């Protein structure tokens with residue numbers, strides 16, 4: 001294969017090898033979600049070593065022989081599934097997979113490469129172009145994510161990307177996209193995060209955006225609007241954005257940039273009054289409109305911008321660049337996400353120069369965000385989902401009771417848990433508004449290093465399960481390290497009893513009124529979430545069960561669990577469901593909630609569990625499955641998908657078994673999972689599973705294996721208890 005994934009301690013790099021035969025790429029246009037064929041087919045070829053694939057050998061499996069036909073086929077299916085899925089594991093122990101989905105990230109990389117003059121290789125460019133063409137919609141536009149309808153956010157940015165990647169204006173597909181932009185009134189109707197990039201490229205003057213008010217950082221920290229209180233993803237994006245704004249960075253005005261100025265607007269570029277269009281935004285994009293309060297504040301900061309005070313600006317600029325440098329160092333130039341990665345890189349290019357060591361360190365970490373699938377090469381939503389997928393995979397495989405057959409796979413996964421836990425706080429963490437990190441697990445890699453509440457929780461759960469169920473000795477993840485992980489969780493529980501994502505909740509919901517990104521919701525505050533809270537409660541409970549840790553902060557742990565459970569109960573909706581903020585959607589949130597409640601001993605007969613069961617049963621389809629549309633997340637009300645989905649079905653089955661619900665509903669769910677399994681043990685990629693900020697979807701490719709395995713595994717246990 002010409003393209004190969006090379007991994008090192010979780011770091012994933014797609015490399016092109018000239019003298020190897022090219023990959024055959026067959027993209028299924030019906031489903032915008034890639035099946036991740038390129039990675040999966042080569043990993044499968046290389047690693048597939050099935051154990052006990054022969055159905056007659058059940059007796060060797062130390063599990064009872066089943067009378068019932070369904071159970072026998074479930075065992076067969078599990079073996080087939082784990083045999084397949086374990087072949088996808090990388091040597092360093094993690095599971096790799098496509099973490100694409102958002103369609104507004106690649107343009108940040110391409111525009112930064114154009115302005116700072118770094119080159120993607122020819123092979124990369126070819127694949128980036130393929131990706132963009134593959135995701136172009138029939139009306140010529142692109143959505144904000146791969147399942148979305150066309151938006152100006154997606155279309156303007158991806159149109160520009162294709163032009164910068166060398167596709168000529170006369171190209172038929174670009175003509176269609178051009179037509180779309182023109183018919184929607186031109187690029188000034190794109191949202192503010194797109195306008196930012198237009199200004200950087202020089203196809204919009206900086207007067208076209210509202211002030212990013214760099215001096216905001218100089219206000220006293222106790223003020224509720226101080227940006228140190230924003231959700232870290234929002235904060236870490238607005239830090240370099242404000243720096244770039246303070247410097248009014250614009251790339252070289254090349255002939256191509258001049259052409260784009262003509263192509264992107266309906267009127268002549270020179271005749272447009274861009275100040276008037278600061279708040280213009282297409283109805284296609286509007287999800288969280290600017291509030292009156294924000295408009296008033298924008299008026300003030302825009303006015304201030306015309307007279308701003310030099311000394312204050314210098315002070316703000318200095319602080320911002322020091323913050324950018326700190327984030328770069330803390331994350332080994334990976335940065336918290338793909339948005340600030342490229343804005344930080346641009347800032348460093350400007351402040352330190354093209355030849356600076358820092359710029360080169362940034363360059364070395366660009367490829368960490370790239371992923372190649374059959375639909376082409378994309379910028380992922382993060383530098384991967386390594387730890388998250390691995391911690392879940394461990395739990396899913398152990399749930400089947402067949403862990404002993406997959407010893408090598410599980411010890412290798414344990415190794416990944418070991419090398420990805422964060423062992424120290426970052427330098428100057430107080431100065432740069434970072435919570436402690438010691439003991440936490442990140443979502444991806446240790447190099448990235450931002451620990452997350454629920455990733456830490458899943459890390460603890462997976463570690464303790466492996467310690468319990470596998471003969472791992474000596475424990476490389478020491479008791480001290482597990483205590484640190486628990487300390488991290490205890491340090492980060494909110495006053496409302498819940499857990500947020502990366503930090504304590506630092507502000508109240510009213511600050512959402514200042515959210516300037518018209519396309520996302522809930523980016524200003526790190527709120528407590530049902531999923532994060534459930535994971536933390538489960539982890540603390542698991543930790544508490546180990547007699548070895550009986551003396552470690554027992555009282556605090558008990559209190560934390562109690563308050564966490566109260567929080568979760570308070571989030572239940574009148575219809576019995578829980579909203580899921582990070583995956584699609586009510587089946588996900590409800591699964592997390594039930595898992596936590598049952599773990600701590602809530603009776604399945606309780607009102608809360610019973611109404612959740614009623615909710616789930618009411619959504620089961622005639623084919624036995626469950627299917628939820630991503631629109632559930634957007635509209636915050638259950639929207640069924642046209643087809644049942646294996647991932648939603650698995651969450652529902654996991655929940656119903658715990659809740660001791662009606663056996664026939666469970667069996668029908670299980671039968672649906674069996675029916676959908678492919679001959680090689682995989683399941684087909686269906687609709688997109690992940691979401692963030694209400695409105696943008698993100699792919700969790702391994703969910704189609706993890707959750708069916710987990711659910712079938714739980715079903716086998718359940719049958720054992722019944723027979």
Ligand code: LAN
Pocket residue numbers: 233234237337338339381382388443452454455501520523531532582691692693698
């Ligand atoms: C993620 C990925 C992981 C995810 C879980 C751990 C699964 C979740 O339980 C908590 C939230 C979290 C950490 C999460 C938050 C939002 C992220 C970081 C992402 C979905 C990955 C990409 C997304 C990020 C915000 C994308 C960039 C867009 C901006 C609006 C800045």
